[in-house]
Amino acid sequence: AQSVTQPDIHITVSEGASLELRCNYSYGATPYLFWYVQSPGQGLQLLLKYFSGDTLVQGIKGFEAEFKRSQSSFNLRKPSVHWSDAAEYFCAVGGNSGGYQKVTFGTGTKLQVIP
Amino acid sequence: NAGVTQTPKFRVLKTGQSMTLLCAQDMNHEYMYWYRQDPGMGLRLIHYSVGEGTTAKGEVPDGYNVSRLKKQNFLLGLESAAPSQTSVYFCASSYRPGAKYYGYTFGSGTRLTVV
Numbered sequence: 001a002q003s004v005t006q007p008d009i010h011i012t013v014s015e016g017a018s019l020e021l022r023c024n025y026s027y028g029a030t031p032y033l034f035w036y037v038q039s040p041g042q043g044l045q046l047l048l049k050y051f052s053g054d055t056l057v058q059g060i061k062g063f064e065a066e067f068k069r070s071q072s073s074f075n076l077r078k079p080s081v082h083w084s085d086a087a088e089y090f091c092a093v094g095g096n097s098g099g100y101q102k103v104t105f106g107t108g109t110k111l112q113v114i115p
Numbered sequence: 116n117a118g119v120t121q122t123p124k125f126r127v128l129k130t131g132q133s134m135t136l137l138c139a140q141d142m143n144h145e146y147m148y149w150y151r152q153d154p155g156m157g158l159r160l161i162h163y164s165v166g167e168g169t170t171a172k173g174e175v176p177d178g179y180n181v182s183r184l185k186k187q188n189f190l191l192g193l194e195s196a197a198p199s200q201t202s203v204y205f206c207a208s209s210y211r212p213g214a215k216y217y218g219y220t221f222g223s224g225t226r227l228t229v230v
Contacts, residue, residue: 009155034218043119043205043221044158090157101146101209103219107157 002027004093004106012112013081021076021109023065023091033074034092034103035065044090050074061085086113117141121206121222128196128229136191136225138206145211147189148173148219149181151202158205164189165211196229203227 003026013019025031032051036044048059055067065076074091088110094103119140128134138147145166150158160173162181170181178200180192189208193200203226207219 004157036218036221041223043223044207044219045221046218049218102160105150105158107155 002031002093002095002102002104004091004104006089006091006106006109008109009107010110010112012114014114015083016080019076019078019081019085019111021089021091021111023074023076023106024072025074025091025093026072027093027095029095030069032094033065033067034094035059035063035074035076036090036092036105037061038088038090038108040087047076047089081111081113083113083115086111119206119208119220119222121204121225123225124223125226126228128193128227130196130198130229132196133192133194134196134227135193136204136206136227138189138191138208138222140187140189140206140208140220142208142220143186144208144220145186146209147183148207148209149179149189149191150205150207151175152205152224153202161191161204196227198229201227201229 005024034049035047038044047063048057050057050067058064088108090108091106122137148163149161159175164170164183167186182190203224205224206222209219
């Protein structure tokens with residue numbers, strides 16, 4: 001069974017500081033991986049995705065993530081955080097399951113940005 | 116604007132009442148999904164549909180029914196609401212072969228409270 005672990009429930013960073021959100025996944029084959037962001041009262045928005053090729057993927061809003069197969073990780077990074085990045089971030093893993101592309105979400109990491 | 120529209124945005128039900136949540140997408144997506152989001156539990160799949168006229172159970176289907184009579188609409192029904200169904204409900208959609216290429220498009224959610 002596929003699963004996702006986001007070990008950090010809540011992270012606080014100062015504006016302008018770098019950010020890394022952790023994500024570990026479990027999946028038997030090559031997974032496809034996503035990061036979504038959810039602002040308060042909103043739905044989830046896709047930040048970036050990985051399904052093959054270059055293991056460092058670029059997304060929107062200046063975010064990037066690196067797929068590390070040996071560590072089963074897909075950590076999200078941003079070199080300099082802005083106050084508008086305060087939101088909840090979800091990692092997700094997908095794979096084929098009986099013809100259906102099943103996607104499993106992590107429990108989320110809430111990011112607080114302090115001035 | 117293209118996207119996924121959910122109605123209503125908020126609803127309060129009494130225990131035992133029934134209601135239907137509507138999800139509509141205008142992107143010609145084949146796949147549609149209903150998730151519930153609860154604190155500390157991430158998103159859990161309730162039901163999904165891989166095409167018009169087809170539905171299938173997800174992780175937490177009990178107490179819910181769905182229908183997809185038209186490709187653009189996916190309805191979630193609660194026949195007899197229970198307090199345990201208090202949650203935020205999200206609808207999402209994706210292209211049939213393309214969840215791993217495009218990810219999901221989410222609606223903005225329905226906040227349901229059952230008293």
